Amino acid sequence: MTIPRRSRRAAGTLAAAAVVGLSGVVLTAGPAAAHTPTWDVTCDAVSLHLTQYNARVTNEVTVTIDGKDLLPTEKFGTDFEKTLTLPKHDQPLEVHLVVKAGDGERYSKKDSKTAPVCEESTPPSTPTPTPSVTKPSETPTTASPSPSDTPSESASPSAPAAATPSPSSPDLAETGSSSATPIIGGAAVAVLLAGGGIMWSVRKRRTAQH
Secondary structure, eight states: OOOOOOHHHHHHHHHHHHHHHHHHHHHHHHHTTTEEEEEEEESSEEEEEEEEEOTEEEEEEEEETTTTTEEEEEEEESSSEEEEEEEOOOOOOEEEHHHHTTOOOOEEEEEEEEEEOOOOOOOOOOOOOOOOOOOOOOOOOOOOOOSSSSOOOOOOOOOOOOOOTTSOOOOOOSSSOTTTTTHHHHHHHHHHHHHHHHHHHHHHHHHOOO
């Protein structure tokens, strides 16, 4: 059976169109399937990590807390990285994220998370400063004045008192005769006599013996 040339050309054209169409679908689906919206919420910050978006379209991101914009609508391309600081709060906060992908609503994202209250860290107790004891300065020792080698004034020797003759001292020798002279003379005579008597007695004994 012979197939006309026109039929062959038509079949080839359809096959080529089908290949191109499939290629377009694959190319389009590849970037779209890679959308990765990641975000974290802590007590004091919101971290956004939006990666692998389609850079050929316009993408948008918005963050709100309690109806107020924390991040007004901002456009981005392939990636968006940012950290937002939360205001101080004593009650939990509801944080809302809205990501609009430019290549289709199915790749967009809406999410909410709660920011807890930050626990206040107790400041370390400041130790009471111990009063420094001021040591009294050493009192300089007052050196006692050393006695001078040479006295400034020599003590004048006191004049000896005039000797007063004692009433009991013997009288000075008299130039004339004393009343004791006869007594002394008598005593001397008595001694002589006694001696003579002794000598006479001795001689008498010797004579009698012979």
